[in-house]
Amino acid sequence: MTSDVHVLYDLDTKKRLNFPSSVFIGDHVWIARDCKVLKGVSIASGSIVGANTLVNKNIPSNTLFAGIPAKKVRSNVGYWGGSTHPWKQEDTERNSVKNTVADIDYQRFGGSFLKFEQYDKNLKACHSSQERIDYLKLMDTFSYDRFVARD
Known part of the structure; x- marks a missing residue:
């Protein structure tokens, strides 16, 4: 869960204005x-x-966002996480993205995916920090296709 650090209240109603909310970052995100x-x-x-x-x-x-605020720059993109700085031309050809595109194309992957909302609900249902840790460890045992959202 993330929050605004300081709690804000409406002075008339005495009700809290800014509640914490989860942030989810999927696999292979740059x-x-x-x-x-x-x-x-x-x-x-x-x-x-x-x-x-x-x-x-x-x-x-598989979408590129940039700017303040974030705006979609391009869809259907992926990246390979290896460093290519010392590569020669033959290294680039041998390690072409053609060889890795199946590993980075989350839009077309045919697996079943856990929705962020369900993940958040499951975390909130945990009654202790240890239960949350155990749940997160369990989720970490699944393959990289846990969090996919399509346009």
Whole structure:
């Protein structure tokens, strides 16, 4: 759960105004430098968030978002996480994205996926910190297709 650190109240009603909300970040997500991710946001598997982006809404799988606030730049994208800086041309050809695209295309993957909302509900149903830790460990044993959101 994430929060605003300080609790805000309506002075007339004495009711709290800013409640905590979960942030979900899927598998194989690239969040570049100096990004801000606001509470209640989901970033689905395979997505890319450009540098200095303010993420204030959900980002679907295999989508590039950038800007303040975040805007969709391109759909149907993926990245390979290996460093290519020292590669020569033959290394690039041998390790082409053609060989890895099946591993990074979350939009077309045919598996069954857990929705962010269900994951959050399951976490909130845990009665102790240890139950939450056990649930998170259990979820971590599944393959990389846990969090996929389509446009």
